[in-house]
Amino acid sequence: xxxxxxxxxxxxxxxxxxxxxxxxxxxxxxxxxxxxxxxxxxxxxxxxxxxxxxxxxxxxxxxxxxxxxxxxxxxxxxxxxxxxxxxxxxxxxxxxxxxxxxxxxxxxxxxxxxxxxxxxxxxxxxxxxxxxxxxxxxxxxxxxxxxxxxxxxxxxxxxxxxxxxxxxxxxxxxxxxxxxxxxxxxxxxxxxxxxxxxxxxxxxxxxxxxxxxxxxxxxxxxxxxxxxxxxxxxxxxxxxxxxxxxxxxxxxxxxxxxxxxxxxxxxxxxxxxxxxxxxxxxxxxxxxxxxxxxxxxxxxxxxxxxxxxxxxxxxxxxxxxxxxxx
Amino acid sequence: xxxxxxxxxxxxxxxxxxxxxxxxxxxxxxxxxxxxxxxxxxxxxxxxxxxxxxxxxxxxxxxxxxxxxxxxxxxxxxxxxxxxxxxxxxxxxxxxxxxxxxxxxxxxxxxxxxxxxxxxxxxxxxxxxxxxxxxxxxxxxxxxxxxxxxxxxxxxxxxxxxxxxxxxxxxxxxxxxxxxxxxxxxxxxxxxxxxxxxxxxxxxxxxxxxxxxxxxxxxxxxxxxxxxxxxxxxxxxxxxxxxxxxxxxxxxxxxxxxxxxxxxxxxxxxxxxxxxxxxxxxxxxxxxxxxxxxxxxxxxxxxxxxxxxxxxxxxxxxxxxxx
Numbered sequence: 001x002x003x004x005x006x007x008x009x010x011x012x013x014x015x016x017x018x019x020x021x022x023x024x025x026x027x028x029x030x031x032x033x034x035x036x037x038x039x040x041x042x043x044x045x046x047x048x049x050x051x052x053x054x055x056x057x058x059x060x061x062x063x064x065x066x067x068x069x070x071x072x073x074x075x076x077x078x079x080x081x082x083x084x085x086x087x088x089x090x091x092x093x094x095x096x097x098x099x100x101x102x103x104x105x106x107x108x109x110x111x112x113x114x115x116x117x118x119x120x121x122x123x124x125x126x127x128x129x130x131x132x133x134x135x136x137x138x139x140x141x142x143x144x145x146x147x148x149x150x151x152x153x154x155x156x157x158x159x160x161x162x163x164x165x166x167x168x169x170x171x172x173x174x175x176x177x178x179x180x181x182x183x184x185x186x187x188x189x190x191x192x193x194x195x196x197x198x199x200x201x202x203x204x205x206x207x208x209x210x211x212x213x214x215x216x217x218x219x220x221x222x223x224x225x226x227x228x229x230x231x232x233x234x235x236x237x238x239x240x241x242x243x244x245x246x247x248x249x250x251x252x253x254x255x256x257x258x259x260x261x262x263x264x265x266x267x268x269x270x271x272x273x274x275x276x277x278x279x280x281x282x283x284x285x286x287x288x289x290x291x292x293x294x295x296x297x298x299x300x301x302x303x304x305x306x307x308x309x310x311x312x313x314x315x316x317x318x319x320x321x322x323x324x325x326x
Numbered sequence: 327x328x329x330x331x332x333x334x335x336x337x338x339x340x341x342x343x344x345x346x347x348x349x350x351x352x353x354x355x356x357x358x359x360x361x362x363x364x365x366x367x368x369x370x371x372x373x374x375x376x377x378x379x380x381x382x383x384x385x386x387x388x389x390x391x392x393x394x395x396x397x398x399x400x401x402x403x404x405x406x407x408x409x410x411x412x413x414x415x416x417x418x419x420x421x422x423x424x425x426x427x428x429x430x431x432x433x434x435x436x437x438x439x440x441x442x443x444x445x446x447x448x449x450x451x452x453x454x455x456x457x458x459x460x461x462x463x464x465x466x467x468x469x470x471x472x473x474x475x476x477x478x479x480x481x482x483x484x485x486x487x488x489x490x491x492x493x494x495x496x497x498x499x500x501x502x503x504x505x506x507x508x509x510x511x512x513x514x515x516x517x518x519x520x521x522x523x524x525x526x527x528x529x530x531x532x533x534x535x536x537x538x539x540x541x542x543x544x545x546x547x548x549x550x551x552x553x554x555x556x557x558x559x560x561x562x563x564x565x566x567x568x569x570x571x572x573x574x575x576x577x578x579x580x581x582x583x584x585x586x587x588x589x590x591x592x593x594x595x596x597x598x599x600x601x602x603x604x605x606x607x608x609x610x611x612x613x614x615x616x617x618x619x620x621x622x623x624x625x626x627x628x629x630x631x632x633x634x635x636x637x638x639x640x641x642x643x644x645x646x647x648x649x
Binding site: 015018019026140141142143144145148149151152155156163256257260261263264267268278279281282283285287290294297298301302305 | 479482483484486487490491493494495497498581584585588589590591604608611612614616619620623626627630631634
């Protein structure tokens with residue numbers, strides 16, 4: 001177990017270094033930071049002084065090492081667009097994105113798994129067919145169109161729910177703000193969370209259904225029935241448990257996708273999160289924000305991949321046995 | 327020698343092109359065409375895709391109005407609702423936008439650009455994927471390790487994020503004056519790069535199977551150079567799955583371009599694609615002019631859905647295990 005975690009961590013380091021290199025190359029060479037900071041009016045002496053201050057006259061690898069070192073301390077430079085430290089900008093927006101992603105995923109799991117089990121067991125009822133048809137639409141609609149349609153129905157026509165922003169947020173501790181604590185915050189969360197979670201929900205539903213159909217055909221389920229076990233035990237105790245490995249993989253990998261796709265949802269709903277920040281930064285070529293986002297998101301992805309691998313261990317005893325056999 | 331277990335060696339869900347016969351007569355009489363004609367989903371989605379593609383390609387000749395011709399626009403015509411409604415007329419069946427532009431014509435011209443970007447970026451992805459996959463699978467060793475490592479790293483990120491980043495970086499690196507005119511090539515290349523790893527992996531998988539077969543060995547023995555073996559012997563045998571991935575990739579590429587344009591980081595407003603139209607129409611949602619955004623959206627969904635259904639059908643049809 002320890003050896004496994006250690007190998008995975010060691011494998012992650014070169015990936016992070018490469019992403020760090022790309023992110024540094026962006027930061028240092030694209031868009032010429034010196035002329036951006038100084039503007040049009042400056043003397044040659046000022047320019048050389050700034051180059052010395054920024055350390056741009058040092059050898060490449062020293063600059064790279066310094067960049068990584070400051071990044072490890074959470075410093076990613078100053079945003080060109082907003083003239084504020086990138087770390088603070090991202091820190092302020094991270095809670096919004098994480099709350100949105102977690103809510104969307106919780107929604108997707110809470111609906112997707114039970115519906116997947118239901119449609120897997122009773123696959124010919126009209127309710128199952130309806131759900132499969134709805135899920136086909138969910139897979140095919142682009143995220144931003146789902147958002148637009150929801151706004152059109154629930155904000156413009158029915159005027160039930162707000163169409164933009166986070167509502168009233170309450171600070172927790174020094175830097176976290178939550179929308180879970182107020183009524184308007186919760187109301188503002190509904191439409192974005194459905195938009196972001198719909199695709200994941202249909203994915204989970206279809207996957208659980210396919211796996212259930214497969215598992216229910218196997219011999220051990222037939223033997224369990226022959227032993228006279230109640231349906232509930234067979235469906236949930238025996239069948240569902242064995243569908244969980246691929247489901248956990250997808251949920252884990254999709255959580256990373258959620259954080260990335262939140263940039264579309266956040267743009268539609270003007271949700272003040274990291275995704276909206278990235279889109280606004282890309283539009284005006286705000287390189288420090290882009291390079292910091294690149295580093296952060298790869299860190300998130302690597303962490304998620306590792307967590308998924310560890311969960312396999314918890315769920316599938318076969319993996320533990322085969323490891324021990326070596 | 328026992329035939330190698332093809333099914334087991336291949337990645338899951340990847341079909342092999344086989345049994346499609348040779349020549350035009352063989353092709354028309356094949357299982358493939360028979361299966362196509364007996365699958366309503368395939369026929370309907372192929373028809374829809376064909377109609378939409380033709381409408382896009384021939385937009386300059388077919389569209390009722392020319393949305394790029396500013397002289398023909400009149401603000402008096404703005405926000406006409408779609409047919410059938412009291413204020414609508416026959417000239418603008420899907421209504422007009424804030425500047426009196428015909429929505430139907432705008433969609434046809436937008437489709438043209440979406441398709442252009444889609445086809446070109448898939449072409450780039452296919453070329454990159456085949457070259458990398460063949461090299462990695464046939465040569466093995468260091469080429470394999472390096473190429474597949476890059477693909478692995480890239481596959482951990484969603485394609486949309488890769489395309490967004492490349493698009494943003496190249497945009498920042500280009501001088502201001504060139505940005506506007508380079509936007510279409512830049513977005514094509516970014517989407518193309520974001521799609522290659524999937525194709526490369528599949529090609530690599532099938533190439534590794536083909537590499538050990540007798541015909542490749544025979545070619546090697548008589549001294550055919552490696553490049554020639556890869557291109558004229560191995561490639562025709564691994565191209566089937568690529569066809570499926572390219573079809574599904576076309577849907578994904580069109581969707582990615584629409585998403586980027588919707589986010590405002592895609593194509594310039596002077597060359598509006600479907601995504602740009604949806605973004606633009608989004609501003610009028612609250613004032614009740616829903617048709618400016620919903621119709622381009624519906625066109626996009628119809629396009630992507632029909633391409634995806636066609637791709638799904640193709641995957642099943644080319645998969646010998648499902649026969």
